[in-house]
Amino acid sequence: MSQATTNQSEATILAAQALIQKIQSEHQSLHEFYTAEGFNPEKTGQLLEQALNEQAKAQIQTQLDTDLRDVEQEVAEESARLAFAQSPAPLTSHFNINHIA
Numbered sequence: 001m002s003q004a005t006t007n008q009s010e011a012t013i014l015a016a017q018a019l020i021q022k023i024q025s026e027h028q029s030l031h032e033f034y035t036a037e038g039f040n041p042e043k044t045g046q047l048l049e050q051a052l053n054e055q056a057k058a059q060i061q062t063q064l065d066t067d068l069r070d071v072e073q074e075v076a077e078e079s080a081r082l083a084f085a086q087s088p089a090p091l092t093s094h095f096n097i098n099h100i101a
Helices: 003-036 041-086
Strands: none
16 A cells, blocks of 8 residues: 555544544433423424424425326326327318319
């Protein structure tokens, strides 16, 4: 392994460790805040997770409904185009009215 690769690996490991430390510190601060405010941090976390999951489900359902309407409209439009393209050409008259025999 080259020196540059080793330095890059060490820098990545240090950055990851610093990020883990930051997240753990923020988690502890949040836990202390909830406790100081008289909330059970675990219960509060569960309620927030449930609320976020319900909100995410509602957003997903709304997007799904919109996508389904778009697909149905696209299918209807394509069906109309195909029906028009496959319809027989209108009959034209082979008689020339101005033709005098």
